[in-house]
Each structure stands twice: as C-alpha cells, then as structure tokens.
Amino acid sequence: MLRLHTYFRSSAAYRVRIALNLKGLPYEAVPVHLLRDGGQHRRPEYASLNPAELVPTLEDHSQAITQSLAILEYLEETHPIPALLPTGSSERARVRALALTIACEIHPLNNLRVLKYLAGTLGIGDDQRNEWYRHWVKTGFTAFERQLTREPVPGRFCHGDSPTFADCCLVPQVFNARRLNCPLDDYPTLMRIDENCERMEAFQQAAPALQLDAD
Amino acid sequence: MLRLHTYFRSSAAYRVRIALNLKGLPYEAVPVHLLRDGGQHRRPEYASLNPAELVPTLEDHSQAITQSLAILEYLEETHPIPALLPTGSSERARVRALALTIACEIHPLNNLRVLKYLAGTLGIGDDQRNEWYRHWVKTGFTAFERQLTREPVPGRFCHGDSPTFADCCLVPQVFNARRLNCPLDDYPTLMRIDENCERMEAFQQAAPALQLDAD
Numbered sequence: 258m259l260r261l262h263t264y265f266r267s268s269a270a271y272r273v274r275i276a277l278n279l280k281g282l283p284y285e286a287v288p289v290h291l292l293r294d295g296g297q298h299r300r301p302e303y304a305s306l307n308p309a310e311l312v313p314t315l316e317d318h319s320q321a322i323t324q325s326l327a328i329l330e331y332l333e334e335t336h337p338i339p340a341l342l343p344t345g346s347s348e349r350a351r352v353r354a355l356a357l358t359i360a361c362e363i364h365p366l367n368n369l370r371v372l373k374y375l376a377g378t379l380g381i382g383d384d385q386r387n388e389w390y391r392h393w394v395k396t397g398f399t400a401f402e403r404q405l406t407r408e409p410v411p412g413r414f415c416h417g418d419s420p421t422f423a424d425c426c427l428v429p430q431v432f433n434a435r436r437l438n439c440p441l442d443d444y445p446t447l448m449r450i451d452e453n454c455e456r457m458e459a460f461q462q463a464a465p466a467l468q469l470d471a472d
Numbered sequence: 473m474l475r476l477h478t479y480f481r482s483s484a485a486y487r488v489r490i491a492l493n494l495k496g497l498p499y500e501a502v503p504v505h506l507l508r509d510g511g512q513h514r515r516p517e518y519a520s521l522n523p524a525e526l527v528p529t530l531e532d533h534s535q536a537i538t539q540s541l542a543i544l545e546y547l548e549e550t551h552p553i554p555a556l557l558p559t560g561s562s563e564r565a566r567v568r569a570l571a572l573t574i575a576c577e578i579h580p581l582n583n584l585r586v587l588k589y590l591a592g593t594l595g596i597g598d599d600q601r602n603e604w605y606r607h608w609v610k611t612g613f614t615a616f617e618r619q620l621t622r623e624p625v626p627g628r629f630c631h632g633d634s635p636t637f638a639d640c641c642l643v644p645q646v647f648n649a650r651r652l653n654c655p656l657d658d659y660p661t662l663m664r665i666d667e668n669c670e671r672m673e674a675f676q677q678a679a680p681a682l683q684l685d686a687d
Contacts, residue, residue, distance in 0.1 A: 324572040326568070331561055350535075353541070353546075354537065354539040362526075365576050378600075379604070389593075392589065392593075
C-alpha cells in the first residue's frame, strides 16, 4: 500500500493526489500539518523521510520518494497505465516544460516559507506580499497560456484529450491563484482546461477541502 | 545539429551545456544576453521560441524545447548513452529529487528577475538581498547534503560513479554560490562531488568563463 505524506493545502501534495487518483492507485494519506506544532514537517521522524522537510513524500514499501515531480515520474514508470505523459519525446518535453513552468516559475516563489521570509525577515507588509504573489502567478500563467497557444494540441486538456503531468500541476496552481484573488481573465485556454479537469472525479477528490486533514 | 540558446551565466543553461558535453553531442551555441539591449530574451523572435522568455531553449530540427530539466529528460530519451539517469525507478526518483531540490528550492528564488523585483519593486538593499540569496542556498544545500548522506550511494558523484542529472544541477549552483560568497563548509559531501565533477572535461568546458558570450 502506498502512503502519501500530505498537507491538504500544499499544492505540491495536491499534484500527487491527482496523479494517484488518475492512475486509480489507492493510498493511505498521512497528514503533515505545516502550521500546527511549529510545523509537523520539522519533526525528526518526518525529516528522516524527507530531509528537505517539505511535503509531499510518497512511501512505497521501504522507499521514501520526495519532490512532487520526481514522484509523478516514479508513478509513471511503475504504473504506466493510464499514461500521464504522451509517447513521443518531443511531446513529452512539451508536457514536462508546462509542468515545470508551474513547478519552477510560480510555486517556489509563493510557498509558505517564502511568504514567511518576506513578512518576517524582510518586514514586507500584507499588500506588497499579495502583490508579489500575484506578480509571479501573472508571469507564470502568461508564459503557460502562450505555451499552450503557440503550438496548440487540440483537446480538452493541456496536451490532447487525456490529462498529463501539466494538468496535475495546473489545477492546484489555479486553485491557489483563486484563493489569493489573482485576476485570471487573461488566460482563457488555461481556464477552459481547468474547468475540464474539474469535471473529472480524480481532480475533484484531490481538492484540499475534501482531504481528511482540511481545517 | 542541435542549437542551444544560452547565456554564459545562466545556471539553467549551464546544466544543459554539461549534459550535452557528457553525452558527446555537438551543438551550436546561440547567445542570448539577459542584460544587453534591455534583455535579448525579450525579443519577439526569441519569445516565439520560448514563450516564458527564459534561457535555455534547445532547438532540435524544428522543435524548440524549453525548461532545462525537460531538456535533460529529452536528451536522455533521444540519446540514451551515456545515461544520466540510473536504471531502477527508485534510483531514478532519487536522482530526480536531488535535481529538483536545486531546480525548485534554490534557483527560482535567486535568479535575476527575482533579485530585480526585490531591489526594484520592494526596495530591498544589497545586504538584505545577498542575505536572501544565501538563505535559500543554505536551505537547499542543507537538504541536498542530508539527502546524499541519508541513503548514501557509494561513488564519486551524487549517485554512484557516473554523473547524473543531479550533478548537472549541482555544479552550476555551487558555482553561483561561490560567486555570492555563500559559506560552503557545512556541505562536505556536496563539495567532494563538485570537485570530482570539475575534474571532468564535460563539466570544465561548460563553465561560464569558457563560453563565447562570456563578458
């Protein structure tokens, strides 16, 4: 049985929950609350699984796998059907680049520990911090929208008619952007895809509000 | 012939230069200067190749591939020998997680456009900006060192006796950390591996100072 160390609001954990659901893989969810007890991710027993003290971590037998995109690749290799990557190398590169646009250009700048550093160490106030958040969403989503429309691949999702890594990364980032009231009118393709994803049970069941550890 | 749109100082481009050299793939380097002409990455002809307006971009025939880690995966799929990923899924996940620790936890926070936003929009001074830089290097390298020592894989590199994606990401980040005078004494494993990498011509030839566009 797979065990996923997860926090309901972590968008990196949300990506993996979607992928597990899309592949129909049952898993035990182990909640790691990032705010309670001074951050449960800092506990020694968790840090021994995940030395970066980040969620998620996937345990498969005795193996602890960290970093959400490494987990997605692992699931794709160990449970290839249904596939979350296309078959051709160029197409796989397109999907991975889309996923990395979220994972490297937006999310790292807007996660909890960065916002804490801005507020605590740099003394940046709420308004400027929210502006920072929206700025990186805007930068990343503008790139994402352009990537989708530059070489469009017809279909309901980022790459054709079945969801891929790109959709697993997109939906949690859109969810977060809505929470922070980011304007989303400039990304019609991205919004259409998000809506199509949200019609699927695999995406619905991965949503933060439905997790056992939701506040 | 492969064409790599590169900037000598970009650590994401540096990763790809290393991988191309390790695989013995000749390529034409097309310089994209991030500071000259208001940033050559913003030119329409470049933005049409790379909608995120970031370096690097790899052109292979008519295909433009963006995001350094997507390029590494593409090269691994299209030119599998010598391999830059191990064979087992668990081992591949370990290597990818190490690479992502650099690519998602350090580099996005310390790249040029983020430092510019801190200075320009938020008015953060030099000292606090350097502190910010060193903070994320410390956080990421601490995690990286622990990942290497938690489940050590004997050998000269991050994963055994041949270089992998993890080494391609590590060396450029260590180079940057040195440029910004980050203390590195706490990462003996990482330093030993960096030294072993720097003995290889593939790494040496990819160094910023040796690129045609170096200032």
